[in-house]
Amino acid sequence: MTPHVSFTEQLLAPVAAWIIAVISAVGYGGVALLMAIESACIPLPSEIIMPFAGYLVSIGRFNLFAVATAGAIGCNLGSIVAYEVGKRGGRPFVERFGKYVLLNLHDLDRAEAFFARFGSITVLVCRLLPLVRSFIAFPAGVARMNLVRFHLYTFIGSWPWCFALAWVGMKLGAAWRTDPRLGHILHYGDAVVVLALAAAFVWFVLHQRKKRRA
Template sequence: MFHKIIAVLAGFIITVISTTGYTGIVILMAIESACIPLPSEIIMPFAGYLVSTGRFDLYLAATAGAIGCNVGSIFAYELGKRGGRAVVDRWGRYVLMSHSDLDRAERFFSRWGDLTVLVCRLLPAIRSFIAFPAGVARMNLLRFHFYTFIGSWPWCFGLAWVGMKLGEQWRTDPRLSGILHTLDFLIVGLILAGGIWFVWHRLKRPASKV
């Protein structure tokens, strides 16, 4: 069962990007930014790998990822604006959001104001949830989307660049190619196993726990 879950997750990401191109990057990054645990740390490096094969352009891939962040954030922003903390009380565990996540984001807002969105889009984990507290704070929508794009672009670019460089090495260094050929399933399995453990752990934790 566990191996089937890993295969489905890996296959989903690879299939979407491989078959739909830049649109697939937008779709997957939109899912991630809608508070759904589909890690950009897997999505963008694979897009970067396709840059190394010549299928994608690095800058366009990063831009597609940033656009996806904006698209997905619309849902989370509106949910926070219209529902507030009551949404976390009732539904937080289903999108892996707890009060501690919301409290952390609100502390950022207290210190940095609207720049919180820009700063948090550069941080792992919290970047996926920042749109919700921005909605709770009723941040100006135009500034929200501007900071979301500006903060998301370097994050997407950096991850895609890493994937591109690894792809280049994989294709040009016979030793690395041989190692990766042996370990690729193990590496992907460990990454996804960590993601599944994270999801399972958060689903078991009550949303009100701080």
């Protein structure tokens, strides 16, 4: 009898397989590479990358602290791209290409206001937050933030994020092998997760379009 495959598993399986292949082949360098891609504003979420790395920690392939460090280094490397684009492209870049990444001048104005009010610490705080963490390097470049401080805050803010996600993956990996109930719980929650993600994405797109028309 063919085992039932949920929609979420079908959706994530190719991405998950590629991530696992990269990490397995390149090791810690693969973790850094994937996190660099995410921090360069390319939609490859760290919420998938680091838990898979944490799973490899659970089977003894990696060390948890080393995985978090590799992920944070990758964030720094990828952020160079977004920083330089912001520094060299600035507002004209947002006006011309922002619509392709759901970024508009209102978002840039808000980010610049944060920088004006709170200074460079904005980068550190935003690196601890979902979604905005991969975007914050762009306005940092527009603001021409000091590079040494930028990379220092990027690393300090990214390391706890990478550690937390890898720790979750490590714990889930261990529990998955020892307690089959976890698999059943996650299976029943598939539909809820997919609907929630879809609703959040649709709301975000519509909200951005509404702001752009205004």
